[in-house]
Amino acid sequence: MIAQEILTPLAEVDPNTLSGSDSPNLNLERFWAIAELAKIKNQFDTVYILGSWYGNVALMLFMLERYIHFDRIINDETNAKALQVGQERLKRLGLSNRTQAMLKDANRLNYQQLGDNGLVINLSCHNIPSLEWLDRIPTGTMVVLQARNQDPGARNHFENFAQFDRALPLQKTLYQNTLKLTDPDGPYEQYMKIGRK
Amino acid sequence: MKISDFHIRNLDKLDEILVGLCQVAIDRYGTDPNQYGAVASAVLDNNNRLVTAGSYKVNGKWVHAERAAIDKYEHKFGPVPEGSIIITTCSPCTDPMPDRVGSSCEDLISSTAVHKVYAGFRDPSQHTRDHDKTYHLQITRNKKIQELCGRFADTWLKKDLTELSFLGSPCTQDCSGHRAGYAWSQSKGGKVAQSPWSPSFNKGSQLQVDGK
Numbered sequence: 046m047i048a049q050e051i052l053t054p055l056a057e058v059d060p061n062t063l064s065g066s067d068s069p070n071l072n073l074e075r076f077w078a079i080a081e082l083a084k085i086k087n088q089f090d091t092v093y094i095l096g097s098w099y100g101n102v103a104l105m106l107f108m109l110e111r112y113i114h115f116d117r118i119i120n121d122e123t124n125a126k127a128l129q130v131g132q133e134r135l136k137r138l139g140l141s142n143r144t145q146a147m148l149k150d151a152n153r154l155n156y157q158q159l160g161d162n163g164l165v166i167n168l169s170c171h172n173i174p175s176l177e178w179l180d181r182i183p184t185g186t187m188v189v190l191q192a193r194n195q196d197p198g199a200r201n202h203f204e205n206f207a208q209f210d211r212a213l214p215l216q217k218t219l220y221q222n223t224l225k226l227t228d229p230d231g232p233y234e235q236y237m238k239i240g241r242k
Numbered sequence: 243m244k245i246s247d248f249h250i251r252n253l254d255k256l257d258e259i260l261v262g263l264c265q266v267a268i269d270r271y272g273t274d275p276n277q278y279g280a281v282a283s284a285v286l287d288n289n290n291r292l293v294t295a296g297s298y299k300v301n302g303k304w305v306h307a308e309r310a311a312i313d314k315y316e317h318k319f320g321p322v323p324e325g326s327i328i329i330t331t332c333s334p335c336t337d338p339m340p341d342r343v344g345s346s347c348e349d350l351i352s353s354t355a356v357h358k359v360y361a362g363f364r365d366p367s368q369h370t371r372d373h374d375k376t377y378h379l380q381i382t383r384n385k386k387i388q389e390l391c392g393r394f395a396d397t398w399l400k401k402d403l404t405e406l407s408f409l410g411s412p413c414t415q416d417c418s419g420h421r422a423g424y425a426w427s428q429s430k431g432g433k434v435a436q437s438p439w440s441p442s443f444n445k446g447s448q449l450q451v452d453g454k
Binding site for chain 1: 396
């Protein structure tokens with residue numbers, strides 16, 4: 046147990062800190078997700094962001110708000126500290142009235158606030174244990190899913206796009222692609238699917 | 243030149259192009275980050291012709307996005323005409339850079355008929371001020387797009403800070419002292435500085451004299 050506690054931080058690709066959550070690659074991945082989504086559909090009511098961390102995806106959504114419209118964002122995260130810091134960050138920018146912080150395991154969400162034009166974003170499918178969270182998303186909901194390979198700290202390991210695709214089946218896939226990126230630990234791939242659950 | 247040559251209008255359209263350029267940048271960067279940079283530029287002429295390009299590597303040196311866009315435009319349509327605008331996710335480079343193809347983007351743009359440059363983000367790592375530049379640089383006033391373009395620039399700015407070295411010489415806080423000394427020496431035709439206050443300035447000038 047002690048060994049695990051010592052080793053876990055070393056295994057983290059992007060450290061679990063505010064600055065670690067703002068790494069250049071992560072921001073490019075977020076932009077990629079929203080830019081591609083906006084080409085498919087750009088009007089949403091409630092947006093659930095799973096594993097919202099420090100509110101980084103929400104910030105990117107607000108940054109691109111002219112191109113993608115939404116009523117409100119629910120940031121779902123199990124790290125209470127990160128959730129609080131993220132909400133304070135959004136508050137400082139005057140954006141907290143359209144965001145809600147939800148401290149809840151994504152595998153227990155029931156999407157009560159999801160409307161007809163809802164959207165669920167999970168850009169770290171490799172980091173949320175089990176895949177129950179996907180089963181709980183109502184059928185037909187628009188989703189944006191991303192995961193990476195080569196992450197030693199991952200809860201779900203995906204070696205390639207095919208594995209990612211099989212593990213996260215969608216009723217209809219509208220976009221799928223892979224980004225090849227490099228971080229201090231070496232090259233890795235980021236997979237994305239946009240479609241209807 | 244008249245002052246009206248410098249006026250940049252229809253900022254909404256230019257901001258929209260900037261977001262499109264971010265997309266161009268990621269489409270290329272995401273295929274091979276060692277071969278393509280996360281920066282893109284465009285030439286927009288008076289006939290609304292838009293030519294976009296991203297930075298890329300050739301023989302270990304970077305062709306900056308502004309150069310790539312101008313080359314591409316000239317290849318397609320001939321010399322970039324007066325009244326055209328260069329739009330770029332990051333402001334044109336001004337400092338000496340050993341890993342860049344050709345002169346600085348500032349010098350390159352000044353050698354064309356372009357008088358307007360519209361950028362998403364001002365590169366804080368560039369310090370050289372060339373009073374001969376013949377264009378007006380305007381950074382978008384849209385804070386969200388500034389932030390977005392800044393995040394693309396982070397792909398190399400944060401890397402530079404992590405590496406903390408300038409041409410192999412270790413830096414303490416950032417590379418500004420080395421860069422300034424290097425540029426100063428270049429402007430003096432190759433001279434080693436003897437500043438009692440800034441060893442990094444002296445070192446930068448020495449690196450230039452050493453032909454680094």
